[in-house]
Amino acid sequence: MNSKRQHILHWAEQxxxxxxxxxxxxxxxxxxxxxxxxxxxxxxxxxxLGVISLAxxxxxxxAFNWDEMSNLVKFALVQTTLVVITLVYTKLKxxxxxxxxxxxxxxxxxxALLALSGQVYQTGADPWxxxxxxxxxxxxxxxxxxxxxxxxxxxxxxxxxxxxxxxDFRGVFGILLHYDDLVGLFLLFNTLLAIAFEVLQQGKTRxxxxxxxxxxxxxxSGIAATWLAIWAIFDEATLQWGLPxxxxxxLCTYLYYRYRLFDLFIISGCVTSTIVIASxxxxxxxxxxxxxxxxxxxxxxxxxxxxxxxxxxxxxxxxHAADQPIASDKEHHDA
Amino acid sequence: MRNSxxxxxxxxxxxxxxxxxxxxxxxxxxxxxxKTMQGFAGWxxxxxxxxxxxxxxxxxxxxxxxxxxxxxxxxxxxxxxxxFRNDKTPFLEQLGLAISLCGQFMVAWGIFTVFSIxxxxxxxxxxxxxxxLALVMPNFLHRVFSSWFAMVxxxxxxxxxxxxGLDSALAAALFTLIWIKEEHWYKYRSHLLPISFGLAISLxxxxxxxxxxxELSHYLSxxxxxxxxxxxxxxxxxxxxxxxxxxxxxxxxxxKIKLASPSGSIAVIATLMLLGLSFNIAGxxxxxxxxxxxxxxxxxxxxxxxxxxxxxFISWYYYSLSxxxxxxxxxxxxxxxxxxxxxxxxHYFSKAQPTLDPxxxxxxxxxxxxxxxxxxxxxxxxxxxxxxxxxxxxxGQSVLLKLAPVDPRSLxxxxxxxxxxxxxxxxxxxxxxxxxxxxxxxVQLDQHNVAQFITLNPDTELSPQQHKxxxxxxxxxxxxxxxxxxxxxxxxxxxxKARYGEFKVSPTGEMLLVGLxxxxxxxxxxxxx
Numbered sequence: 001m002n003s004k005r006q007h008i009l010h011w012a013e014q015x016x017x018x019x020x021x022x023x024x025x026x027x028x029x030x031x032x033x034x035x036x037x038x039x040x041x042x043x044x045x046x047x048x049l050g051v052i053s054l055a056x057x058x059x060x061x062x063a064f065n066w067d068e069m070s071n072l073v074k075f076a077l078v079q080t081t082l083v084v085i086t087l088v089y090t091k092l093k094x095x096x097x098x099x100x101x102x103x104x105x106x107x108x109x110x111x112a113l114l115a116l117s118g119q120v121y122q123t124g125a126d127p128w129x130x131x132x133x134x135x136x137x138x139x140x141x142x143x144x145x146x147x148x149x150x151x152x153x154x155x156x157x158x159x160x161x162x163x164x165x166x167x168d169f170r171g172v173f174g175i176l177l178h179y180d181d182l183v184g185l186f187l188l189f190n191t192l193l194a195i196a197f198e199v200l201q202q203g204k205t206r207x208x209x210x211x212x213x214x215x216x217x218x219x220x221s222g223i224a225a226t227w228l229a230i231w232a233i234f235d236e237a238t239l240q241w242g243l244p245x246x247x248x249x250x251l252c253t254y255l256y257y258r259y260r261l262f263d264l265f266i267i268s269g270c271v272t273s274t275i276v277i278a279s280x281x282x283x284x285x286x287x288x289x290x291x292x293x294x295x296x297x298x299x300x301x302x303x304x305x306x307x308x309x310x311x312x313x314x315x316x317x318x319x320h321a322a323d324q325p326i327a328s329d330k331e332h333h334d335a
Numbered sequence: 336m337r338n339s340x341x342x343x344x345x346x347x348x349x350x351x352x353x354x355x356x357x358x359x360x361x362x363x364x365x366x367x368x369x370k371t372m373q374g375f376a377g378w379x380x381x382x383x384x385x386x387x388x389x390x391x392x393x394x395x396x397x398x399x400x401x402x403x404x405x406x407x408x409x410x411x412x413x414x415x416x417x418x419f420r421n422d423k424t425p426f427l428e429q430l431g432l433a434i435s436l437c438g439q440f441m442v443a444w445g446i447f448t449v450f451s452i453x454x455x456x457x458x459x460x461x462x463x464x465x466x467x468l469a470l471v472m473p474n475f476l477h478r479v480f481s482s483w484f485a486m487v488x489x490x491x492x493x494x495x496x497x498x499x500g501l502d503s504a505l506a507a508a509l510f511t512l513i514w515i516k517e518e519h520w521y522k523y524r525s526h527l528l529p530i531s532f533g534l535a536i537s538l539x540x541x542x543x544x545x546x547x548x549x550e551l552s553h554y555l556s557x558x559x560x561x562x563x564x565x566x567x568x569x570x571x572x573x574x575x576x577x578x579x580x581x582x583x584x585x586x587x588x589x590x591k592i593k594l595a596s597p598s599g600s601i602a603v604i605a606t607l608m609l610l611g612l613s614f615n616i617a618g619x620x621x622x623x624x625x626x627x628x629x630x631x632x633x634x635x636x637x638x639x640x641x642x643x644x645x646x647x648f649i650s651w652y653y654y655s656l657s658x659x660x661x662x663x664x665x666x667x668x669x670x671x672x673x674x675x676x677x678x679x680x681x682h683y684f685s686k687a688q689p690t691l692d693p694x695x696x697x698x699x700x701x702x703x704x705x706x707x708x709x710x711x712x713x714x715x716x717x718x719x720x721x722x723x724x725x726x727x728x729x730x731g732q733s734v735l736l737k738l739a740p741v742d743p744r745s746l747x748x749x750x751x752x753x754x755x756x757x758x759x760x761x762x763x764x765x766x767x768x769x770x771x772x773x774x775x776x777x778v779q780l781d782q783h784n785v786a787q788f789i790t791l792n793p794d795t796e797l798s799p800q801q802h803k804x805x806x807x808x809x810x811x812x813x814x815x816x817x818x819x820x821x822x823x824x825x826x827x828x829x830x831x832k833a834r835y836g837e838f839k840v841s842p843t844g845e846m847l848l849v850g851l852x853x854x855x856x857x858x859x860x861x862x863x864x
Contacts, residue, residue, distance in 0.1 A: 005633055007340050008347075009521045014358060021352045022518055028350055029343055033630065035590060041630050043681045049645075050674030056649050057667030063653075064660035067823045067860075075721060079714055086710040090703040098678075103706075110713055117717055121724040122817040122848040126809065140709040144702040168809040265368055272372045279379065292390035299383035303433055306376030307425035313372075314365045 004031035044097050051101040055108035062116045071120045078116060082109045095209075100147040107138045107150060128164035131157045148212040155193060155217060162189055180231060180239055183224050190221035191249070198261075215265050218253065225249045226273045233280045250274065264317055271309045278305060367636050374476050377429055381436035388437060405445030411438025412468065419474045432477055439468070439484070458492030475529045482533030490541055497564040500571025503541035507621055508578045510534040514628045515585045535625055535637065539644045542618030575620055576610050582624065586631055605677070612670050618648035660824050727847055731839030732802060734778070735785045735852065736815060738834055751821045752830055754848075759813040761788050762806060775803045775844050783856050785835065805844040816846040822860060829859055 008025050011017045017025055026032060033041070058081075062074065085106050092099040111134050118130055135157040142150040166182055194217035201208050208214075225246045232242025254270045257263040279302050286294040347353045392407070415435035418427050443461055450457035465485035469478050490502040513520075513531040520527060583606045584594070592599045613619035626641030628634075652663065739755040762776050765788075775793050778786035780800050789801065797803065807814050816838060822830060833851040837858070840846050850861035 002633055003340075004343055005517075007343055009518060009524060011344075011353070011358060012521045013524045016353055016358050017347070022521065024350075025347055025352045026518065028352070029346060031633070032589060033633065038586075038590065038630075039681070039685065043678055043685075045626070046674045046681070047678045050671045050678060052646070052649060052671075053667045053674060054671030056652075057664045057671055060653065060660045060664035060667060063824075064664060065821055065823045066661060067826075075717075079717075082710060082714070086707060089706055094702060106706075106710065110710075113713070113717055117720060117724075119821050121721075122820065126807070137709070137713050140705055144705050264366065268366075268368045268372055272375065275372075275376055276379075292387050295383045295387035295390065299380045299387060299433060300430075302376055302380040302383065303429045304426060306373055306380070307429040309376075310369055310373050310429075311425050313369045317365060317369070 002031065004029050047098060047101050051105050055105055055112075058109065058112045059115070062112055062119065065119065074116060074120070075113075078109060078113045082106065082113065085109060094144075095146065100145055100149055103141050103145045103147070104149055104153075107141055107153065110134060110137050126164070126168050128161045128168060131161035131164065135161060146209045148209055151197075151208060151213040152216060155190075155213060158193070159186070159190070159220070162186075180228065180242075183227055183231075184241075184245070187221045187224035187228065187245075187249070190217045190224070193217045194221065211263065215263070218266055219269060221249070222253070222269050222273055226276055229277050230280050233277070233284050246277070262320055264313065264320065267316065268313055271313065275302065275305050275309065370476065373429065374432075374480070377432040377476065378436065380429070380433040381440070384433050384437040385440055388441070401445040401448040404448075405442045408438040408441030408443075408445060411435065411441065414438075415477075416472060419472060419477070428474060432474065435468075435472065435477060436480070439465070439481075453495065455492045455495035458488045458495065462486075462488035462492060469530050469533065470526060473525075475525075478526070478529035479533045479536075482530040483536050484533075486534065486537035487540070490537070493567075498567045500568040501563075501574075502571075503538055503621065504571035504574035504578075506534045506538040506541065507575050507624055510538060511578045511582050511624065511628065514632050515582065517632060535640060538621050538625070539618070539640065542621040542644070542648065575624075579606055579610055579620060579624060582627060582631075586627075608673075612673070616648060616652050618651070619645065622648055724847060727841050727845065728839050728849060731841050731847070733784045734780060734802060734804070734838045734840050734846075735783060735835040735856070736838065737785060738836055751819045752827070752833070754818050754820055754836055756813070756815060756836065758786065758788050762791070763808065763813050765791050766808065772808050774806060776806055777801055777803050802840055803844040804838075804840060805846055816848050820848060820851060826860075833859055 005026065008017065008022065008029065008031055012019070012022050012025075058078070062078075066074075085102060089099065089102045089106060092102060114130055114134055114137075135154055138150065138154060138157075142154050162185070163182075166185065194214050197208060197214045197217065201211075201214065228239065228242040229246035232239040232246070250270055250273060253266065257266040257270075279298060282298050282301060286298070344353065388407075388411075412435050415431040415438065418431035418434070442464060446457050446461055446464075450460075462485045465481045465488060469481035469485060472478060472481065486502060486506050489505075493499070493502050510531050513527045513534075517524075517527075580603070583602055587594060587599055587602060592602070594600065594603070609623065610620060613623065622641050622644035624641075625637055625644065629637030629639075629641055649667075653660075658666075737757045739757045739759070758776075758778075766772065766774065774791065776791060777789045777793075777795050777797065778801065779789050779798075780786055780802065786802075786804070789795070793803070795801075804815060812818070815836075820830070820833075820836070830851055832853040834854045835852040835856070836848055837850045837852055838846045839849050851859045853859055
């Protein structure tokens, strides 16, 4: 990926490059992908299409629950495939796209195998167990492979399992947990995951390729925190801890990613959340007099806040790019 | 970013391709999430503006003043246009966006009160209006929104006429055309690029709707079946296929590969093959189109959009009711096999070529063993589990539990049936008010092995006809082993007569659901191999 095309066509539009020179400029700067890049892209495209189709096909096949095929044959089929795929995996060059794709297929087959055994022996294990065991089984593969694709799946499974567990056992802890407690747990859990990934990433043992997973966890917990805060604003009585919790979360996140480890995506998220909360506060303040003037003031307030936030974020983005031009290139490469 | 632009500029200057100094008016490369934040805030602000307008001139919305309402909306849009044209400060741009959105809402409200919401001409007029806004309004986000809304309105308008598939084909064709012609139409870039993004969003949205084409047509189509109604899906598919082929030609010509050359003909054949294969799964060809163009024009955001769409279309495919899961799975498995064969072939023929993979020389020998060991452990765990369950099925005591009347609606869910047992209420009454708890129930079997509840006391001395059953109460619902009986998709009819659930029970109380029986104790179906 490069932005040369965008630059050249932008300059052409502005009249800095004459119409006759556009083609020359594009080919001179290698703005378009070349033969080799196309070849690589097509190969990867087919690889992932193939892997996704195979994984989905396998899951669909067992979901059909075919009576004609005996259960032991089904088990033998998945297990043999899994072993073959694993042998293929060991032959591949590590940390390349093919090895990630095959690892993904392995993980999906493990899931299919677990689902199949749940279906054949209708033991009725609690549903959260299936996802928890699946996540557990895939952990070593994610660790050695480092790819975000696998870790994202892992995070999804863990969250799902946690949600289902909560759903089954909400009465167990003596007090009846409420829906907002679930959001709170979700917030806590994903924040912990984000911290864990951040620590792992900065430690010596690398087990993650890029920042996608941390960003996803923080996005999820940010949405939860904002949700809680909105709730707290409009329904103070039941949720006193909502606002303090939100304030601590947003401040810590912002300060860390602004000054310790620059991450514009997360800063933008914090800004969006702040705009939402500030507007909610304003609505709450106007609560008794929520009529025409108040609506206009709120609208203008949101517009002012978001436009100045936009300016500020763009400025940050430029400053950071000017500081570390190489780092941003590298990030793109990883993605 | 400034740096990479600068370097490029110098390179062009060295080759006499540019005349001036480095331009002041820099390309806006701000990331997508900043734009998303602004668009999101613009929307919320527009809602408040609308509320403001509504409270000030509320009579417009209430009485028969549709024309006046629409006119006020037009005035808002015009005001926004002048704001956009004269000033480029972010605050005013954001204000213009909100005012215009508010105006558009008023126009739409007016149009829908004049016509009615079931009248397709209202949608078509709205589509024209939005299309005009997309061309006229000098603002990036506004053009994205408007072209998207225009396509959505067109979609609903055509659907109400019973015409399906044309709109997504149109979106795909326009989208592709804009990107292929990008370097020839660079003068209109600021018009066309945002429009193409709006088209891409609508394309993905429609392809999702397209999946429910039959259901939609059933509800929406009141018109008589004419030529367009009958052939529009076919025409749409043909246009989409033509668009994909056109894209491949464009890529080949840019790579200076002749159509008659081996690689040229392989590319065309492969495209046609992929199109044929993906014909059945709605949306996949659109997603692939966006992904390809993303790479063709080096836009990461389009590629990401294409990949996300691809994954979501395949998961929606699971729920499409046109084929059984078996057919779908065979279909997907064969696509997968074909694709991987192609990868293998490409790999084989390209061994001599250098690859672009970043070289990574970390010592990794141990890692392969970890992968292998993990899989072996997984297999061992699962096979031990299989062995235990199989021996329970062979050696366990048969116990029948009477089923409470089954909710017939859950039979419609396709591949599993929800079970409830008559004994549940008795046990739950005995357990008392508990949300989630595990325990054992002691039951007595009659001559047909049907269980009768005796007590919850775990210390009871068991007679030969008595057994203990492990139960779990989850979220106020009692479960013996499982509450779901899975069966082959489509065989729900057989199990409507089910009266008993048959379990195998171990001496420790562990239970396995093995089958369902009717009121004569005849086995309807099993899970055992």
